[in-house]
Amino acid sequence: MIRLGTRASALATTQSGWVADRLREAHGVEVELVEISTEGDRSSAPLAQIGGTGVFVAAVREALLDGTVDLAVHSLKDLPTTPADGLTLAAVPQREDPRDVLIARDGLTLGELPRGARVGTGSPRRISQLNALGLGIEITGLRGNVDTRIRKVTSGDLDGIVLARAGLLRLGRADEATEILDPIQMLPAPGQGALACECRADDAATTALLAVLDDPDTRAAVTAERALLNTLEAGCSAPVGALADVVWGDDGDELWLRAVVGDLSGAPVIRRSAVGAPAEAAALGRRLAQEMLADGADQLMGSATPA
Numbered sequence: 001m002i003r004l005g006t007r008a009s010a011l012a013t014t015q016s017g018w019v020a021d022r023l024r025e026a027h028g029v030e031v032e033l034v035e036i037s038t039e040g041d042r043s044s045a046p047l048a049q050i051g052g053t054g055v056f057v058a059a060v061r062e063a064l065l066d067g068t069v070d071l072a073v074h075s076l077k078d079l080p081t082t083p084a085d086g087l088t089l090a091a092v093p094q095r096e097d098p099r100d101v102l103i104a105r106d107g108l109t110l111g112e113l114p115r116g117a118r119v120g121t122g123s124p125r126r127i128s129q130l131n132a133l134g135l136g137i138e139i140t141g142l143r144g145n146v147d148t149r150i151r152k153v154t155s156g157d158l159d160g161i162v163l164a165r166a167g168l169l170r171l172g173r174a175d176e177a178t179e180i181l182d183p184i185q186m187l188p189a190p191g192q193g194a195l196a197c198e199c200r201a202d203d204a205a206t207t208a209l210l211a212v213l214d215d216p217d218t219r220a221a222v223t224a225e226r227a228l229l230n231t232l233e234a235g236c237s238a239p240v241g242a243l244a245d246v247v248w249g250d251d252g253d254e255l256w257l258r259a260v261v262g263d264l265s266g267a268p269v270i271r272r273s274a275v276g277a278p279a280e281a282a283a284l285g286r287r288l289a290q291e292m293l294a295d296g297a298d299q300l301m302g303s304a305t306p307a
């Protein structure tokens with residue numbers, strides 16, 4: 001019997017249920033879902049105020065460490081880049097679509113929104129990239145689960161919201177998006193669309209069961225994205241986007257990494273890309289981050305501390 005710790009939100013239980021099904025299928029093991037309430041779920045304060053998206057992860061990790069559960073499934077983009085003592089990232093399953101989408105009233109796209117339109121997002125990364133497009137839209141803070149956010153549009157409170165396509169796909173609501181945002185304009189959060197299966201580092205049995213779920217291309221991609229974020233010394237609430245892909249190139253598999261650093265004001269952002277070998281994903285992320293720091297990424301982010 002494997003006890004799988006999960007947050008109680010619809011998205012978290014769907015993700016955890018998916019991992020549980022894969023484990024049952026692959027190994028015929030019993031898996032029980034154990035719901036864990038986190039500070040991020042209990043409070044509606046802005047995430048930057050209560051410690052960033054790490055608040056979703058901390059309580060679930062505690063349950064792992066004290067033995068209440070044997071396995072935790074997180075959204076990888078919510079996982080801090082510093083490794084947790086005593087835990088191991090045992091599997092990164094194949095990634096869902098990493099892109100962001102717009103859900104707007106009347107089927108509108110970003111370019112069709114009138115000046116002054118009110119678009120909801122609390123993510124500094126999304127605010128920075130939206131403002132840099134110079135569309136004259138007004139951005140307002142937004143939190144809550146996927147359903148709560150979508151209702152801000154259907155109720156007429158907001159003209160649009162931006163959120164991750166992966167969450168919508170997992171909840172069977174992807175057709176509610178009115179535009180898929182091209183990464184050329186809107187790079188996703190490092191790790192977006194990927195899941196993290198975490199267990200105790202000394203739990204060889206669970207680690208071995210999880211091995212079948214690991215997707216090497218996804219792991220290489222998110223390793224590069226997270227190494228970049230870590231080298232920029234930026235947390236989950238920094239205006240940083242990154243997306244890596246394994247592509248077939250002249251020398252076999254190549255890992256392409258694109259990244260953006262901005263500020264919240266609509267100032268020009270810094271965008272760069274680099275290519276390397278999938279086996280050197282972390283080095284690729286660090287190298288691209290160094291280049292962006294040389295471009296002034298730290299000053300740009302330094303001016304961007306959210307109020």
Ligand SMILES: NCc1[nH]cc(CCC(=O)O)c1CC(=O)O
Pocket residue numbers: 053075076077078162163164165166167191192193194
């Ligand atoms: N920040 C919250 C969060 N964490 C993970 C997802 C779902 C997408 C994913 O798995 O990356 C979301 C919602 C969103 O950003 O719209």
